[in-house]
Amino acid sequence: MNEQTAAPVASLRDVGLRHRKVRALDAVTLDIPAGCMVGLIGPDGVGKSSLLSLIAGAHALQTGRIDVLGGDMASARHRRHVCPRIAYMPQGLGRNLYPTLSVAENIDFFASLFGQRQAERRRRIEELTRATGLAPFLARPAGKLSGGMRQKLGLCCALVHDPDLLILDEPTTGIDPLSRRQFWELIARIRASRPGMSVVVATATMEEAARFDWLVAMDAGRVVATGTVPDLLARTGAATLEAAFIALLPQERRRQHRPVVIAPRDGEGVDAIEAQHLTMRFGDFVAVDDASFHIHQGEIFGFVGSNGCGKTTTMKMITGLLPATAGEARLFGQKLDPQDLATRRRVGYMSQGFSLYSELTVRQNLELHARLFGLPAESIAARVAAVAQRFELTSIMDVLPRALPLGQRQRLSLAVAMVHAPAVLILDEPTSGVDPIARDAFWRTLIDLSRKDGVTIFISTHFMNEAERCDRVALMHAGKVLASDTPAALAARRGVRTVEEAFIAWLEEADGSANPPPPPPPEQAAARRAMARLFEPRRMASQARRETLELLRDPIRALAAVLGSVMLMVIFAYGITMDVEHLTFAVLDRDQTTASQSYILNIEGSRYFTERAPIRDYAQLDRRMQAGGLALALEIPPGFGRDIARGRPVQIGAWVDGSMPARADMVAGYVEALHAQWLGIVGGPASPVNVAIRFRYNPNVLSVVAMVPAILPLLLLLIPSMLTALSVVREKELGSIVNFYVTPTTRLEFLLGKQIPYVVLAMLNFTVLTLLAVAWFGVPLKGSVAALFAGALLYVVAATAMGQLMSSFMKSQVAAIFGTAIVTLIPAIEFSGFIDPVSSLRGFEAFIGRIYPTTHFLTISRGTFAKALGFPDLSSAFLALALAVPVLIGLCAILLRKQEA
Amino acid sequence: MRLANILNLGVKELRSLLRDPIMLVLIAYTFTVAIYSAASALPETLNNAAIGIVDEDRSALSQRIVAAFYPPYFSTPRLITPAQMDTGLDEGSLTFALDIPPDFQSDVLAGHKPDIQLNVDATRVSQAFTGAGYIQTIIDTEVTAFLRRYRALAAPPVDLALRMRFNPNLNKSWFGSVIELINQVTLLSMILTGAALIREREHGTIEHLLVMPVTPFEIMASKIWSMALVVLAATAFSLLVVVHGLIGAPIRGSVALFLAGALVNLFSTTALGIMLATLARSMPQFALLTILVIMPLEILSGGSTPRESMPQLVQAVMLLAPTTHFVALAQAILFRGAGFSVVWPHFAALIGIGTVLSGLAMARFRKAIAEMG
Secondary structure, eight states, rough: OTTTTSOOSSEEEEEEEEETTEEEEEEEEEEETTSSEEEOOOTTSSSSHHHHHHHTSSSOEEEEEETTHHHTTTTHHHHHHHHGGGEEEHHHTTTTOOOBBBBBHHHHHHHHHTTHHHHHHHHHHHHHHHHTOOGGGSSSGGGOOOOOOOHHHHHEEETTTTTTTEEEETTTTTTHHHHHHHHHHHHHHHHHHSSOOOOEESSSHHHHHSSSSSEEEETEEEEEEEOOOHHHHHHOOOSHHHHHHHSSSSSHHHHHHOOOOOOOOOOOOOEEEEEEEEEEEEEEEEEEEEEEEETTTTTTEEEEOOTTTHHHHHHHHTTTTSSSSEEEEEEEEEEEOOHHHHHTTTTTEEEESSSSHHHHHHHHHHHHHHTTTTOOOHHHHHHHHHHHTTTTEEEETTSOGGSSSSSHHHHHHHHHHHHHHSSSEESSSSTTTHHHHHHHHHHHHHHHHHHHHHHHEEEEOOOHHHHHHHEEEEEETTTTTEEEEEEHHHHHHHHOOHHHHHHHHHHHHTTTTTOOOOOOOOSOOOOOOOTTOOOHHHHHHHHHHHHHHHHOHHHHHHHHHHHHHHHHHHHHHHOOOOOSEEEEEEEESOSSSSSHHHHHHHHTTTEEEEEEEESSSHHHHHHHHHOOOSSSEEETTHHHHHHHHOOEEEEEEEEEETTSHHHHHHHHHHHHHHHHHHHHHOOOOSSSSSEEEEEETTTTTHHHHHHHHHHHHHHHHHHHHHHHHHHHHHHHHHTHHHHHHHHSSOEEEEEHHHHHHHHHHHHHHHHHHHIIIIIIHHHHHSHHHHHHHHHHHHHHHHHHHHHHHHHHHOOOHHHHHHHHHHHHHHHHIIIISSSSSSGOOOHHHHHHHHOOOHHOOOOOHHHHSSSOTTTGGGHEEEEEEEEHHHHHHHHHHHHHSBBBO | HHHHHHHHHHHHHHHHHHTOOOHHHHHHHTHHHHHHHHHHHOOOOOSSSOEEEEEEEEOOHHHHHHHHHOTTOOOOEEOOOOOHHHHHHHTTSSSEEEEEEETTHHHHHTTTTOEEEEEETTTSHHHHHHHHHHHHHHEEEEHHHHHHHTSOOOOOEEEEEEESSSSOOHHHHEEEEEHHHHHHHHHHHHHHHHHOOOOOOOOHHHHHHSSSOOOHHHHHHHHHHHHHHHHHHHHHIIIIIIIIIIOOOOOOHHHHHHHHHHHHHHHHHHHHHHHHHHOOHHHHHHHHHHHHHHHHHTTTTTTTSSSGSHHHHHHHTTTHHHHHHHHHHHIIIIIOOOOHHHHHHHHHHHHHHHHHHHHHHHHHHHHHHHHTT
């Protein structure tokens, strides 16, 4: 072990941090020694993760000063300089990995961010996966790995650039004990081969922390003690680190704590739950494989295993949530039938994580569940009160759960599961994330329920010390139950002291694997290239490649990207048509002479009108117009032919359905024109002038010819901008944005890299849309194809940049979608000349219209399609688009932060 | 028991909605501001149309014609040269260009019936047709009035008495507000029910429901009734207060009949919302899917453009969409005062479509729940 003689690897002075109103860190002053393994200990929510993300440079410093590897982390220049020497693995199983990318693709992406060449990347992938035992799974998507494997992959990605400081945030939470042991062995071997490397680890598990060189104990945003393990034990006079930690807590917190005492159970009960050969397959994945065990009435039965080993699935089969693929479960001797709702009343279930309605108060949650379980209405109030009393919720009955601390929420979940007084309680990892004091309190309640009320409790956990508290446990791994017995008997069967050691022994047997071979010492520690360059095309290319892979593997986004625009083009072209044709009309002809026939024929002969059966009387006229069957009704008066011949004035009645004003306008125009035409035929007065109308560019005034070039700019804006709007903010929600924060990737590389795939897709869409326009809709492309293509390219770059602009500062995907819809739809449709030319707009609208990219591409699109124009005629539109691109991308780069704020 | 579950779960949905400020704002916005602004912003077919005039005559008559174009239908005419006419049309800054030839006035007075050339940018179809008609009428009127000072003209022997039924002044905001209301009913009912399901899944509460003595059918039915109730109440409010009260659109038929129609339409659209929510894995995916589904439903349903102008195939396919029938039914009742005897076929169609859609949604929902394990 290195002595703490060297300068500290990180030193913090008065560091404070707030997340909105919550104080996460409070004046932390700390020197973390270099070259050794440092543990940050304390339960969830005490500020360990905040501290680590500050040290890693992922989170922006608010108050105080942090020096890491000899420089101030507040300086962007220093961060850029040292980030290739730091590796950061955030909390959550593989939260910074890309779940749809394979193991090899993940490592390759991280390696490429650090400027490694292809040959070197390949060598490192091989080395690292061999060392971690991931070599056989190179092609498997990260999302389909078990928790332990995911953590190993995270470690591979962190170690790919030979860091001097390795920061691990709860790396072993939720993984099985064998994987955990292998993980620490791996770290030990890596440290042996790179002695200078400092490792800082946060953990909530005290047994794990006992093996570290130096510890920092934290509580409520403060450091309560630092020192080596013997130091801390000596100072508190405690036997175990867990006891020492509780002794270090402030007085009033300590007082709430009472040790868990397990009362003995009297006698063997009958079997409450019996599982026989339960099997669950999802496709070709076997989640649970032939699991058999039985649980006595009134006992606490523990289900121990890593995340994803099949515990939850087994529990769901027993609750009837999932029908088993094979095998059967019995509840009190009766075969479980998922369709039989009565058995559900005998079971209380508490699912993993907090899953009550956070929008309902504590009381409303309890009452809702009581009602759904069919408790008699008159007994509900009393039952809710009793449960509230028992689980100490009386004082918080009208509070919303999200305002409660985790421990109280846990009690509420338990109260909800118990509201219908079930005989069996199934609890899926109820204590993960809860601090040791609250956890012990929770266990006291469970023991009480089991011993006093005779409730059978089936609990799953990945904490080994909780396994020791159960009456009997089943060890589960990869869908199989390895063994099931009392904790003492399990340890005795393997000749070891604890359940954990016994479990490891069974796991090794099950995996049939010894430890993976030690990694060859990385002699050729790659000379670091100048990583501080501001723009590195290769890093941009690797961002682009990753974004493409992820997009193609997300079916809904890929579908929207590839087919969305084409589908909308067809819909718009057919739907927004201005050709009003085949209008229905009918005539009430009271004359029935050749004159009236010629009038009707004149109308019917035009392409605008289609005649329907004649109208018999006014009542029928009313009814048919009401039903919407007639756009126009005509009445020709009796004696029409005779009066015309005699030169007497006559009047034809025409009723137009005015419920659709635009259509009514058209109908009125057509009827008047046809009337005038008919008058001309029968010799009426002529107009004194001849207005010669030339419909330019579109002589037949076909809607589709006019609409398609106008829709094209809309479509190339709507969907591409929506997709890029999700690109950055999606990573913020999923957590992988942290890789941008802590790697040398610059903003421009990140933004452009993400944008490129969408630009390429949009150009593909553009090509398909143009072909569709010409070949399917028959819109002639009269002008310069090159100009249209160049304009489209500039335009889609601007359009995708607009989506990214939203994405770069919004915090959630839904907000980004809304925001993008607002900044694209209205300006593009109302202000860009789609409906009214920009020249007819005034004030603010005109200003937006003049600077909005759609305006200019609309000019290019209409110009090249219909007006036979080329580059010289459209130069001002090109200039405007060429200006918009750098402005928008520049804005994105300014608004995107390189650290979490 | 079952009905009680559906009722209790539905009340839970309503309580959840009450505590979701974003959704509440969205509902309030779509049923008030959005409808009002859509109604008032609906463009007239001719609105400040850009017109340029080449006056090569410079006579009293040509000046009279120039002066006859003014806002709001036309922008004040730009006097241009013949060369500017082509560039203006090419750039799109002019939609209409009128060329009054030399000696126009003297030719008119001499009864030579001179040509006057009107160039129209026909890539703006909506304005081109109506605008050309207006311009023709304006020129005719001006020339006729000018001539009347010199000689008498005969009145036409056959007169056409053109009357607009149901909306005598062709007030576009009446039409726009009702169409917007119809669109919002579809949009909101899909988003609300879909989001209610996705929210349960994202918060993990759906599992919780499923271990209770509650069937998937009850869960789905509770979401449908509660969200349909919200949309229906908002629709009634919006129709009476915003559309009728603020915008002043007359309601000719029975409001109750219209709401009954909205209800049967909601039967289909909420089922559609559930279906999309089972296909999407997250809110953003749901939003993308909704955009792709709602666009054709709204645009091709006959609300914004008349169905008869669409190709036969599109018309036939769209008969399967609930919105087509809802638009037809709403227009008939609200604008034309039709009664049940007239609109019953649309009711029947909506009930049929709704039954099929909710059957499909139910099947998808059960399957999705099984996959969620």
